[in-house]
Amino acid sequence: MIQAKRKMGLIFFPAFDWAIDPSHPEREERLLYTQDQLWEEGIFDIEGISEFKPDIATEEDVMRTHFCFPDVKSVVTESHMISAGGAIRAARLVMDGEVDRAFALVRPPGHHAMKSVHGNRGFCNINNEAIMVEYIRDHYGTSKIAIVDTDCHHGDGTQDVYWHDPNVLYISIHQDGRTLYPGSGHIPELGGPGARGRTINIPLPPGTSDDGFLYAIDNIVLPILDDFKPELIINSAGQDNHYTDPITNMNFSAQGYAILNDRLNPHIAVLEGGYSIQGALPYVNLGIVLAMAGVDYSFVKEPDFDREAIRQDKNISGYIEKVAEAVLDAYHNPPKDKSTARYGEYAVRKKQIYYDTDGIRENQVESVMYCKKCPGVLHMETVSSVNSLSFGIEIPFGACKSCRDEGIRVFREAKESGKYRTIHFINRFDREYIRV
Amino acid sequence: MYLGLDVGGTHTDAVLIDKKTIVASFKAITDHSNLFSSIYRALDEVTKNVDKTKITRINLSTTLSTNAIVENKTEPVGLIISGGPGIDPNNYRLGDSFYVIPGSIDHRGSIIRDLDLASVKNALNECEKNGIKVYSMVTKFSTRNPDEEEYLAEKLEGTADFISLGHRLSGQLSFPRRIATAYYNSAVWRVYNSFSSAIDKGLGDLGIKTDVNVLKADGGTMPLSLSRNFPVETILSGPAASIMGIISLCHITEDSVILDIGGTTTDIAIFAGGAPLIEEEGVSFESTPTLVRSLMTRSIGIGGDSALNIQDGKVTAGPERRGPSMADGGKTPTLVDALNYNATISFGDTAASKKGIDDFAKKAGLKPDVLVKAAIEFAVSAITDEVNRMLARINEKPVYTIHEMLENRIVSPEKIYIMGGPAQGFLQYLHASFNREVVIPQNYAVANAIGAALAKPTFEIELFADTSKGQLIIPNLNVRERISGNYSLNQAQTEARSYLVEYCKNNGIDVSLEDIEVIESSSFKMVQGYYSTGKDIRVKCQVKPGVEIRIGD
Numbered sequence: 001m002i003q004a005k006r007k008m009g010l011i012f013f014p015a016f017d018w019a020i021d022p023s024h025p026e027r028e029e030r031l032l033y034t035q036d037q038l039w040e041e042g043i044f045d046i047e048g049i050s051e052f053k054p055d056i057a058t059e060e061d062v063m064r065t066h067f068c069f070p071d072v073k074s075v076v077t078e079s080h081m082i083s084a085g086g087a088i089r090a091a092r093l094v095m096d097g098e099v100d101r102a103f104a105l106v107r108p109p110g111h112h113a114m115k116s117v118h119g120n121r122g123f124c125n126i127n128n129e130a131i132m133v134e135y136i137r138d139h140y141g142t143s144k145i146a147i148v149d150t151d152c153h154h155g156d157g158t159q160d161v162y163w164h165d166p167n168v169l170y171i172s173i174h175q176d177g178r179t180l181y182p183g184s185g186h187i188p189e190l191g192g193p194g195a196r197g198r199t200i201n202i203p204l205p206p207g208t209s210d211d212g213f214l215y216a217i218d219n220i221v222l223p224i225l226d227d228f229k230p231e232l233i234i235n236s237a238g239q240d241n242h243y244t245d246p247i248t249n250m251n252f253s254a255q256g257y258a259i260l261n262d263r264l265n266p267h268i269a270v271l272e273g274g275y276s277i278q279g280a281l282p283y284v285n286l287g288i289v290l291a292m293a294g295v296d297y298s299f300v301k302e303p304d305f306d307r308e309a310i311r312q313d314k315n316i317s318g319y320i321e322k323v324a325e326a327v328l329d330a331y332h333n334p335p336k337d338k339s340t341a342r343y344g345e346y347a348v349r350k351k352q353i354y355y356d357t358d359g360i361r362e363n364q365v366e367s368v369m370y371c372k373k374c375p376g377v378l379h380m381e382t383v384s385s386v387n388s389l390s391f392g393i394e395i396p397f398g399a400c401k402s403c404r405d406e407g408i409r410v411f412r413e414a415k416e417s418g419k420y421r422t423i424h425f426i427n428r429f430d431r432e433y434i435r436v
Numbered sequence: 437m438y439l440g441l442d443v444g445g446t447h448t449d450a451v452l453i454d455k456k457t458i459v460a461s462f463k464a465i466t467d468h469s470n471l472f473s474s475i476y477r478a479l480d481e482v483t484k485n486v487d488k489t490k491i492t493r494i495n496l497s498t499t500l501s502t503n504a505i506v507e508n509k510t511e512p513v514g515l516i517i518s519g520g521p522g523i524d525p526n527n528y529r530l531g532d533s534f535y536v537i538p539g540s541i542d543h544r545g546s547i548i549r550d551l552d553l554a555s556v557k558n559a560l561n562e563c564e565k566n567g568i569k570v571y572s573m574v575t576k577f578s579t580r581n582p583d584e585e586e587y588l589a590e591k592l593e594g595t596a597d598f599i600s601l602g603h604r605l606s607g608q609l610s611f612p613r614r615i616a617t618a619y620y621n622s623a624v625w626r627v628y629n630s631f632s633s634a635i636d637k638g639l640g641d642l643g644i645k646t647d648v649n650v651l652k653a654d655g656g657t658m659p660l661s662l663s664r665n666f667p668v669e670t671i672l673s674g675p676a677a678s679i680m681g682i683i684s685l686c687h688i689t690e691d692s693v694i695l696d697i698g699g700t701t702t703d704i705a706i707f708a709g710g711a712p713l714i715e716e717e718g719v720s721f722e723s724t725p726t727l728v729r730s731l732m733t734r735s736i737g738i739g740g741d742s743a744l745n746i747q748d749g750k751v752t753a754g755p756e757r758r759g760p761s762m763a764d765g766g767k768t769p770t771l772v773d774a775l776n777y778n779a780t781i782s783f784g785d786t787a788a789s790k791k792g793i794d795d796f797a798k799k800a801g802l803k804p805d806v807l808v809k810a811a812i813e814f815a816v817s818a819i820t821d822e823v824n825r826m827l828a829r830i831n832e833k834p835v836y837t838i839h840e841m842l843e844n845r846i847v848s849p850e851k852i853y854i855m856g857g858p859a860q861g862f863l864q865y866l867h868a869s870f871n872r873e874v875v876i877p878q879n880y881a882v883a884n885a886i887g888a889a890l891a892k893p894t895f896e897i898e899l900f901a902d903t904s905k906g907q908l909i910i911p912n913l914n915v916r917e918r919i920s921g922n923y924s925l926n927q928a929q930t931e932a933r934s935y936l937v938e939y940c941k942n943n944g945i946d947v948s949l950e951d952i953e954v955i956e957s958s959s960f961k962m963v964q965g966y967y968s969t970g971k972d973i974r975v976k977c978q979v980k981p982g983v984e985i986r987i988g989d
Contacts, residue, residue, distance in 0.1 A: 001723065002527050017837040022961065029960035029972065035836070036543040040577055041522050042612035044717075045725045053834045056841070078838050282543055286522065301521045303540050303548035 004048030005294025009099035011086040012038070013054045013106045018079040020357065025247065025275040026108055026123045034105070037282030038289070049293050052093060054086030054106060061088065062126055063433035065134045065161065067116045067392030067424040069382065071435055075117050080125050083108055087132035087270045094232075094267050095140045101292045102268050103237075104128070105285060109272040111155035111236050112182065116392060118384040119358035122153065122182060129236050129270050130161040133168060136232070137397050138431070143167055146230035148221060148264060149174070150257075151238020151272040152248040154185025158236065159199055164192035164368045165375050167398065169200070169228045173216055175241070175250055176203040181356070187326050188335075193347045193370050196334035200224060202327055205319055206249035209312035210256035212320045213241065217263055219324045224331050235266035239274025239284045243310045244302070246275055251310040254280070258287030258297040266292070279304070341370040361385045373400035377407040379414075389419060394426040404429040437490050438984065440889020441478055442497040442651075442677045443471060446699065449885035450478040452486060456985050460486065461882045471500055472634045479642055488644050496660070497651035497677040497888040500631050501624045501670045505722065510623035514563035514571040514596075516588055517615055518551055522576065528612050530619045530724075533568050535559035544902065545580030545909075551587065560591060570625055572618035574602035576611045579911040580900060598625045603911035605666065606718070606727035607898030607976075613718055617727040621668035628667035632660055647944065649893070653719050653730035655680045655712060655981035656894020659944045668728055672719055674884070675703045675733040676981075679712055680891045681883030682853055684983045686875065690850045693823050695866070696883075697856035699741040700757045702819055704734045706826055708847045712981060713830060729896060731981070732830075736822045738815045740772040740858030744807070746800045751810035754818075762792035769796045771815055774808045775861035783861075816865045823849075823870075855880035879987065890983040893945045897977060899932040904962055904970025913939045925959040925973055932975045940979075951979045 112122030520540020719730035737755020
């Protein structure tokens, strides 16, 4: 019998009875062929690999992380709570020491869901990784966490949630936003005034193959992780960089994904996108599972795999070397944020957000305290085509006493103003999550 | 009249049942060096005083295949497999004639790469040179496309005595399990067939002419004639016999725990809503997982003859057995002796038990009643812990739809059924430990043979239809059929059932449409780009384990 070097938990939840709509890529059978492949390979008979049932995330788990407008129930279905619950289960398994590594193979995905949620964007309603990370910080007090997002699309949602958080390093490696949804994820996007260099974007050109991805891992991601020294590494594991993916333009392979995972060695992986459900997912998922468990994956490849056909152009290699230089420089010497706020003042930014799946437009004015001692109290006014003017306040994880008092003051003031249809108050200091 | 015969590790039991009444029973020590003689004698004894023409059916549970594998009395098998990309197939090597042929089939059953003919030729030549007469052919995803396995079998036509094809053994996915199952099936084929022939002849000699079935690990039966091609199905049928016996003896309707407490071990089974739970993936044998369906049972090393021990100052019992209890002439004190000591039971030589416990306690520097109490507590908590572990595993079993996730059916036993020699002694302690009603059925001493006698046939198939390919396949029935583009899930369900009935009829298995239940069924739309290209339909149905009649009902 095959023995896994690392004890590995797999939370497999394909949600065979749920789709965004019948012909949408995010539909019932997305993980069907992955299941076929994993079962046919006898994955669960490998000594050390076990399958677990997801948790169902609670409303509190969501409210700890997101401002949902008008409320949690209106923006999620059971499938989202189970998907987020799958990520939480993965985290519990690892944090409780039941396994060394865990992979939540769940759908629907979540990395386009931002702090404020009015509906579905990029197939995502709530952010599975963020809900998981906040669960971990709340229950286990872990302070330094890195999320490495290897989905082909920029994880603008996760970036938004952690924009101001100096303790969560978010690295996204994706197809250049000038050529793909959601259009963001450029090198100068480096985090808010109190968290510069804690958001890192690695935009890769269309046509990047195994060599380019692994170059970026070896020369950008791993050195940055070495420097940041997170206690926990999470892989936001999108599988749409694959050469067969129908909605992207990259040339990554199953073997490449397995090697990437081997080198990155994340504690927890959470499935994100990937819509080549027959040609890619069965093999990519198999490769990731084996790599995480420390089982030989060298025989895993797509049946039609032809290395020459997907080899990347020389120009691409040269371009990625330049990207690496620029990203490393940005991480080590991030230019100051354009906000002119000084310590003890609010830095303000305005955002327009489009929810492509639901056709919703949102306008936000976000203010964050530029605080010397903590990530800073945050609040935002938000209005969208489905919700009238609403408000969110967050006293963040690890907030200092004065930011906590400021948050409570802002909440009281907002209530008294009578201006807002809904007010969401996340108080991580006192573990209070209130919607009024 | 139904005749049931269970050849167990220790005893061979036989019963004859007429109209819900046990009319004869027989028990003898099993002669492992000559299983057939044990069976012959039991058959002879139990039918001595009856009209043999009134026997309508004989069901037999035998350890033959199990023992052949455990004792390494198997035949060399030419194991020829083809995996394609995935986990390195060399991990699944079994036996000395193991060959991996390049080639690959994908999850849809499309042949991506043809078998490498030179490798096939080389493998077959080498096998022939080494005098191999039985073979197993297994390819990855052969349950979606059996062509390659069948091609390999054709190549051997006329030269092999027997060939196992992976897809004929089960429709379920799992390449490694399929390999192991096909391997064992061929490895025991010859010894099983000569045994079957001996049974046929023996029955002739006894003047018994009737249908003969064998018991499988899933608590169901299959005709002896059919089992000649599927001998692997008969492994590990022992615990199933006892469990089917309990069903025959008790009217179980609720979630419950079944404990069969023997001399060396306690076998545990769980019932959900009155039906025994099945190990869906298949039973593990010699720590190798197979596709042989089995009732879900666990065995722990606690039994009446479990020797008492002191480990690090703690009183324990089992897992080893150092001979019988002192009450039964043994030399070391056991759990039965402990139960004798505190007068929970009164078995055999109670004075010997008392002396044994007193001496043992003295040596250990413990008061005898403290020792006895601790030993019984240890045994009962070992059983309780194992039951709870099983329940946790059952209730943690992953589900794949939101519907099932929200439904969240939890198995929570309301009753404990116990049987086996020392059952009576454990009753009050198990009652206290589980805080549930504990029941000991009557006639439990031959429950295993009763279970064998009354077990009904079982069968399971998986239908897989791909309307874009226009093909339907039921691997283990060897069915392949063209279908139209508008083939529906309903049609698939109907056809699965009727194919199953027809197959059973052709093989002398008494099954009607009402016996069949659909256990899984799904239809997924396949989409290429933005267009629907067809449906991926899957139907799994079974004839589930059950008993013909209940004793005394």
